[in-house]
Structures are given as C-alpha cells and as structure tokens.
Amino acid sequence: MSQPESAVADAQAGGRSGQEPLAKLAERYGLRRAIARPRFPVYLRQLWERRHFILTYATSRNVSKYSSSALGQLWQVLTPLLNAAIYFVMFGVILGGSKHIQNYPAFLxxxxxxxxxxxRSVTAGAKSISGNLSLIRALHFPRASLPLAYTIQELQQLAVSMGVLLVLIVITGELPTWYWLMLPVLLAIQSLFNVGASLVMARVGASVRDMSQLLPFIMRTWLYASGVFFSIEDRIQAAHLPDWVAKLMYLNPAASYMEFGRDILLKDEGPRLWVLGSCVFWAVFALGFGFWYFWRAEERYGRG
Incomplete structure (x- = not known):
C-alpha cells in the first residue's frame, strides 16, 4: 500500500476510533493541503514562472474585449476622449475652469x-477574482496572476492611447521636448502603483460582495479630488485655504502621476522633484503592500 493510501486508511480508522486527529496523521505522513499558501518568496517565484500565461491571458482579453462592437479597439481611445470633451464643455467652458490654465485642452x-x-486598472482588479471563480476552482495557480493580467491588459490599451494623446497635444500647440522621453518612466512607475492597487482591490472585491456597487462612487470621488479638469493650486487659492491643503491634495497618487505627466509634456523645465518623489513612493508602497496583502488571503480565494 502506498503512503497516501496508508494515510487514508489510518485516517479512516482514527476517525472511527477517535484516537489520532487528522492533522497529526497528515503531519506524520508528510502530507499538506493542496491549496496551502506558500511562503512569500516562493509565491513570487511561482508568479514569475507563470509570466507567459499572464501575458497571454492579458493579450487574449484585450483582443476579445471589443470584438462584439463595430469600432472595436478604437473604444479604448474614444472613451477618454469623449469624457474629456464632456468635461471640457462643463468645467472648461460653462464653469470657466480654463481661464487661468495655459493650453487647457492639453491639460485636460x-x-x-x-x-x-x-x-480602469483598479476597477478591473476589483473584479478579477469574483469574475473568474470557475477558473480559480478548476486550476491551481497563484491567484495574483489574475489582477496582474488585468493591469497588463490596461497597459497594452494605454500604449495605443498615449500615441493618440501625443498627437493631440501637438495639435493644441505644444512642441515636443527632450522631456517627452521620460514618458516611459512615468508609465512604468504608474504601472507599479496600478499593480499594487489592483491587488488590494482584488482581495477586497473577493470578500466584499457590494464592492462592485460602491466602486463607481469611489472612483468618481477620486476623479473629482485629483485635479483632472482643474488646477488644484488655483482652486485652493480661490477658496483662501492654507497651502498645506494643496500639498495634501497633490500627494494623492492619481494627482501625482497627472502632475508628472503634465510636467514632462506641457512644460519646458521638466518634472518637479517632489512630484517625482511622490510618484516613486506610491509605486513602491503600493506594490509591496499590495502583494503582501493579497498573498495573505491566497487560501480563501474561490471559496464559498
């Protein structure tokens, strides 16, 4: 009789006699749970070993996402453009938000x-576990592969959108500078933050069933507080608030990455050091905390 069969037989006998707990039997025969959470370094190594699966999964989702629509992949560019057009009319024209901002269309x-x-990365990450329960229950793999794949999918879409953005900025009157070469640096740092935030929201979304209903309100509040369509500094001065309020708002990670992008694309003096420092801090913190926070609940994903 093999060792696993012997362990099963002993467990059945122990269960009838009540002599030895199942946990001790498993320990005596060197058995462990199939979905036991590995140590953190081992978990990261397993993710690296599945990098080809993560990339392929992200690419396939990117191809199929707009396959049923007439305009297809164009929607990944049209969506932010249409939103920008609405905000330009509402906040730039009607509410006069463009008065004190040079080249407001490019700014927006x-x-x-x-x-x-x-x-999009955070929203997709929040649904990455709850939306793939059948896959999680059928296969054994590091669950962090899913929010990672969703973030990579959004990055692939952004690569096309950024090309369109650069063309539009030139059309509005901005001339390319050497600082434009720092755009990949911005996207790399922001992607690290997005991965961490996506991992955090993936765990929250897997345990809080109402998160999909709350997330649109959270993201809309974040949008309004990040200075997408207005200058934070101008608004703080107009409201006669202390300067530290503006600094606090600029430390918002979304605001930091937008300021970094505007510094390198719309200004001649390049990124401000404190903006760069804030971007790097949020990327490192979110990535480290996100992986750790998600890994802690690895055994619970897909249950219930």
Missing amino acids: LTGMFIFTYTQ
Whole structure:
C-alpha cells in the first residue's frame, strides 16, 4: 500500500476510533493541503514562472474585449476622449475652469488619459477574482496572476492611447521636448502603483460582495479630488485655504502621476522633484503592500 493510501486508511480508522486527529496523521505522513499558501518568496517565484500565461491571458482579453462592437479597439481611445470633451464643455467652458490654465485642452487630455489608466486598472482588479471563480476552482495557480493580467491588459490599451494623446497635444500647440522621453518612466512607475492597487482591490472585491456597487462612487470621488479638469493650486487659492491643503491634495497618487505627466509634456523645465518623489513612493508602497496583502488571503480565494 502506498503512503497516501496508508494515510487514508489510518485516517479512516482514527476517525472511527477517535484516537489520532487528522492533522497529526497528515503531519506524520508528510502530507499538506493542496491549496496551502506558500511562503512569500516562493509565491513570487511561482508568479514569475507563470509570466507567459499572464501575458497571454492579458493579450487574449484585450483582443476579445471589443470584438462584439463595430469600432472595436478604437473604444479604448474614444472613451477618454469623449469624457474629456464632456468635461471640457462643463468645467472648461460653462464653469470657466480654463481661464487661468495655459493650453487647457492639453491639460485636460493629459489628466484624463493618465487617470483613466489607473481607474480602469483598479476597477478591473476589483473584479478579477469574483469574475473568474470557475477558473480559480478548476486550476491551481497563484491567484495574483489574475489582477496582474488585468493591469497588463490596461497597459497594452494605454500604449495605443498615449500615441493618440501625443498627437493631440501637438495639435493644441505644444512642441515636443527632450522631456517627452521620460514618458516611459512615468508609465512604468504608474504601472507599479496600478499593480499594487489592483491587488488590494482584488482581495477586497473577493470578500466584499457590494464592492462592485460602491466602486463607481469611489472612483468618481477620486476623479473629482485629483485635479483632472482643474488646477488644484488655483482652486485652493480661490477658496483662501492654507497651502498645506494643496500639498495634501497633490500627494494623492492619481494627482501625482497627472502632475508628472503634465510636467514632462506641457512644460519646458521638466518634472518637479517632489512630484517625482511622490510618484516613486506610491509605486513602491503600493506594490509591496499590495502583494503582501493579497498573498495573505491566497487560501480563501474561490471559496464559498
């Protein structure tokens, strides 16, 4: 009789006689749970070993996402453009938000595209576990693969959108500078933050059933507080609030990444050091905390 069969036989006998608990039997025969959470370094290594699956899964989702619509992949560019057009009319024209901002169309477009990347990554991450329960229950793999794949999918879509954004910025009158070469740096740092935020929201979304209903309100509040269609500094001065309120609002990660993007695309002096520092801090913190927070609940995903 093999060792697992012997362990099953002993467990059945122990269950009838009540002599030895199942946990001790498993320990004596060297058995462990099939979905036991691995140590954190092992978990990261398992994710790296499945990098090809993550990339392929993200690419396939990207291709199929708009396959049923007439305009297809164009919607990934049209969505932020249409939103920017609405905000331009409402906040730039009707409410006069463009009066003190030079080249307001480029200012608004840059903020809209950058914020939309984070918004979509976080929203997709929140649904990555709850929307793939059949896959999770059928296969054994690191569950962090799913929010990672969703973020990569949004990054692939953003690559096309950024090309359109650069063209639109030139049309509005801005000339390319050497600082435009820092755009990949911005996207890399922001992507690290998005991965961490997506991992956090994936765990929250898997345990809080109403999160899908609450998330639109959370993201809309985040949008209004991040300075997408207005200058935070101008609004704080107009309201006669202390300067520390503006600094606090700029430390909002979404606002930091938008300020970084506007510094390199719309200004000649390049990114401000405190903006760059805030972006790097949020990327490192979100990535580290996100992986740890998600890994802690690895055994619970897909249950219930």
